[in-house]
Amino acid sequence: MSRTLKLAALVGVITSLPITLSVAAAENLKVVASFSIIADFARNVGGDRVDIIALVGPNGDAHVYEPKPADAAAVGSADVVLVNGLQFEGFLQRLVEASATKAPIVELTKGGEVLRNTEEEHHHDHDNAAKGEEGHAAEAEEGHEEPHHHHGESDPHAWQSVHNAEVYVKNIANAFCAADAAGCDTYRANAESYGEQIEALEEEIKAAVAEIPEGKRTIITSHDAFGYFEHEYGIKFLAPEGISTESEASAADVAALIKQIRQDKASAIFVENVTNPRLIEQIASETGLKVGGELYSDALSGENGPAATYIEMMRHNITTIKGAILAS
Amino acid sequence: MSTNWASATAIALLLSLSTSAAHAEEVTAWRLFISDHADPKVTVIDAVNGGKLDTFQIKGPASLHRSESGRTVFAVQGSAGVVTGIASGISFEDHGEHGDIDVEAPKLADVEIAGEKPSHFVEHDGDFAVFFDGEGVARIISEKAVLEGKSDFREVKTDAPQHGVAVAYGSHVLLSEPHREKPDELPVGIRVADKAGMQVGGIHACPDLHGEASSGNILAFACAIGLLVVTQGDGTPAIRHLPYADSLSDGKTTTLIGGRGLQYLLGNYGADKVVLIDPTLESDAFRLISLPTRRVHFAVDPVRAKFAYVFTEDGQLHQLDVVKGEIANSLKLTDPYSMDGHWSDPRPRVAVAGDRIVVTDPLQGVLHLVDATSFEKTGDIAVEGKPFNIVSVGGSGQTHEGE
Numbered sequence: 001m002s003r004t005l006k007l008a009a010l011v012g013v014i015t016s017l018p019i020t021l022s023v024a025a026a027e028n029l030k031v032v033a034s035f036s037i038i039a040d041f042a043r044n045v046g047g048d049r050v051d052i053i054a055l056v057g058p059n060g061d062a063h064v065y066e067p068k069p070a071d072a073a074a075v076g077s078a079d080v081v082l083v084n085g086l087q088f089e090g091f092l093q094r095l096v097e098a099s100a101t102k103a104p105i106v107e108l109t110k111g112g113e114v115l116r117n118t119e120e121e122h123h124h125d126h127d128n129a130a131k132g133e134e135g136h137a138a139e140a141e142e143g144h145e146e147p148h149h150h151h152g153e154s155d156p157h158a159w160q161s162v163h164n165a166e167v168y169v170k171n172i173a174n175a176f177c178a179a180d181a182a183g184c185d186t187y188r189a190n191a192e193s194y195g196e197q198i199e200a201l202e203e204e205i206k207a208a209v210a211e212i213p214e215g216k217r218t219i220i221t222s223h224d225a226f227g228y229f230e231h232e233y234g235i236k237f238l239a240p241e242g243i244s245t246e247s248e249a250s251a252a253d254v255a256a257l258i259k260q261i262r263q264d265k266a267s268a269i270f271v272e273n274v275t276n277p278r279l280i281e282q283i284a285s286e287t288g289l290k291v292g293g294e295l296y297s298d299a300l301s302g303e304n305g306p307a308a309t310y311i312e313m314m315r316h317n318i319t320t321i322k323g324a325i326l327a328s
Numbered sequence: 329m330s331t332n333w334a335s336a337t338a339i340a341l342l343l344s345l346s347t348s349a350a351h352a353e354e355v356t357a358w359r360l361f362i363s364d365h366a367d368p369k370v371t372v373i374d375a376v377n378g379g380k381l382d383t384f385q386i387k388g389p390a391s392l393h394r395s396e397s398g399r400t401v402f403a404v405q406g407s408a409g410v411v412t413g414i415a416s417g418i419s420f421e422d423h424g425e426h427g428d429i430d431v432e433a434p435k436l437a438d439v440e441i442a443g444e445k446p447s448h449f450v451e452h453d454g455d456f457a458v459f460f461d462g463e464g465v466a467r468i469i470s471e472k473a474v475l476e477g478k479s480d481f482r483e484v485k486t487d488a489p490q491h492g493v494a495v496a497y498g499s500h501v502l503l504s505e506p507h508r509e510k511p512d513e514l515p516v517g518i519r520v521a522d523k524a525g526m527q528v529g530g531i532h533a534c535p536d537l538h539g540e541a542s543s544g545n546i547l548a549f550a551c552a553i554g555l556l557v558v559t560q561g562d563g564t565p566a567i568r569h570l571p572y573a574d575s576l577s578d579g580k581t582t583t584l585i586g587g588r589g590l591q592y593l594l595g596n597y598g599a600d601k602v603v604l605i606d607p608t609l610e611s612d613a614f615r616l617i618s619l620p621t622r623r624v625h626f627a628v629d630p631v632r633a634k635f636a637y638v639f640t641e642d643g644q645l646h647q648l649d650v651v652k653g654e655i656a657n658s659l660k661l662t663d664p665y666s667m668d669g670h671w672s673d674p675r676p677r678v679a680v681a682g683d684r685i686v687v688t689d690p691l692q693g694v695l696h697l698v699d700a701t702s703f704e705k706t707g708d709i710a711v712e713g714k715p716f717n718i719v720s721v722g723g724s725g726q727t728h729e730g731e
């Protein structure tokens with residue numbers, strides 16, 4: 001069904017409404033963030049003027065998250081709802097509908113650089129794919145070229161580019177300013193100082209990548225969460241699962257990846273905090289690669305973990321990647 | 329491909345806004361499958377125009393179940409000792425950006441599973457498990473086999489006849505454990521069996537086991553001591569006991585249904601209360617909601633995730649807001665149906681078909697139609713006999729000309 005299209009329309013309508021909420025000075029802005037990384041950005045921008053609830057918590061997988069009635073209640077009473085967009089939150093439309101919220105639903109990837117998923121159609125049911133192709137053939141005869149049936153999905157993991165993270169932060173500051181004009185100067189100042197921190201982070205990442213020999217920059221993770229990291233920083237990521245963890249990798253996908261690993265001479269393999277490590281462990285043992293640690297892809301760690309904030313997460317990831325490759 | 333039945337009967341609704349608008353149209357089709365309290369038949373009604381599509385003769389009065397996909401409806405005929413598969417005729421194919429709908433005539437699927445006293449019917453991931461109380465045996469069949477007309481089931485045995493339940497859970501089967509001293513009483517726990525039928529781990533205690541439901545990636549059984557909550561573990565199902573909260577009055581859940589769109593479970597709790605459960609929580613998982621009178625039946629709304637519906641013996645349908653945890657609206661639909669008397673006496677049942685809530689009124693021989701948005705009665709459909717159990721199947725999708 002046209003869930004994705006409806007979602008896009010819904011978000012479009014809501015975000016284009018003039019925001020009429022006004023918040024009493026004494027009361028904090030009630031913010032719902034769809035997942036932990038956005039919650040961290042919001043904390044940095046909002047400081048002590050905002051109360052934040054993250055729907056998908058530390059180490060949670062937003063791709064397959066099932067919203068609860070309590071989440072709908074939180075969204076229903078929120079002043080601002082911050083989401084990633086690009087269909088990262090598959091649960092968003094039903095949650096927003098169930099909540100009957102009047103709060104703006106702010107898509108933080110708006111205005112960022114969005115990558116299309118260029119990956120082959122290897123996750124689809126072959127009967128469906130075949131039928132889809134027939135459909136195309138028929139339409140082509142009628143003079144239609146507009147692609148549908150799964151092609152060119154946007155990659156939602158935009159936060160893996162620090163440059164995009166700056167866009168998230170700007171969008172959050174704008175949303176907070178619109179909902180709480182009195183705090184706007186604070187939000188902008190916070191966003192600016194946090195922006196400087198993550199710009200410095202980006203330099204760190206680039207410097208770390210520069211220390212990795214160019215021939216050793218191909219690595220394996222469990223799902224295609226690092227396309228932006230690859231695009232920005234030049235580490236090549238291969239994964240058995242696609243840009244969503246929703247569909248499991250088929251045996252053929254895994255076999256193809258193993259073949260590719262052998263051809264590309266991948267230097268290291270990593271488990272992710274949001275996915276089951278079993279498949280990666282299996283690929284590691286079949287290819288003789290040693291698991292080089294855990295990368296934080298779609299969620300932060302818990303408070304006491306190594307990736308409790310976005311900055312710690314990015315630093316942990318590149319340090320882990322570099323360490324494993326140089327040790328290989 | 330099938331002929332385009334839906335548009336041929338002129339229920340095509342909207343032209344799609346996509347670029348292929350000239351070639352694809354949006355079609356809405358909903359069907360009601362209704363069993364009779366006394367007669368061995370299933371009546372199929374077009375919920376969009378109210379017309380009767382077909383009547384299938386079966387072997388005994390049936391309780392009905394629909395598959396997740398909506399492609400199959402099952403008539404479980406306890407007294408006749410058989411389960412009959414019916415192809416609903418409506419199927420969807422997901423193309424990501426849109427879904428295609430295919431509409432054909434409903435028909436008997438040519439699949440029957442026979443055995444003594446079939447009772448609980450559970451689907452998990454496209455596998456159906458029917459429990460035959462009289463034998464203590466579960467028979468498991470895939471939706472694919474049913475639609476191909478193959479009575480291709482496998483059998484899993486428990487130690488004794490019991491009013492039991494089984495769930496085909498990936499490569500494992502969850503089976504109720506009979507009460508050994510008193511075989512007439514409800515099962516006492518859940519046993520996990522692997523592909524070869526070997527028990528994995530110990531028995532998970534669940535005294536007075538009755539009631540099972542799924543919501544999203546969670547499955548639960550109701551017991552006298554709370555719930556058993558099942559999730560996909562590392563290789564084997566992970567089973568956790570969620571005790572009833574101390575704050576609840578004395579009682580237990582014996583019927584469970586699972587939220588769609590929002591993850592929750594809804595159970596009865598005593599005769600005139602229901603309990604909303606967030607099975608992912610360790611504490612504060614239960615919210616008790618009082619009803620004006622005793623509960624007759626309940627159903628979740630698969631479209632408007634925020635609502636479930638409860639029918640009570642005073643003839644009222646209640647709209648339950650599962651987010652707020654309270655009754656939002658009530659609507660008088662039928663004469664009173666007392667819960668005194670036998671549990672299986674003819675009483676109303678509730679189903680949701682798109683934008684309509686449908687309530688059977690067996691003693692009047694009608695279906696009451698309620699608009700799900702306004703929560704007002706919009707009409708009724710007469711059905712011969714005593715319309716009792718009801719399931720609905722349908723939705724909207726595109727059809728493409730030339731396919």
Ligand SMILES: [Zn+2]
Pocket residue numbers: 063157223224225243244245297298
């Ligand atoms: Zn992801």
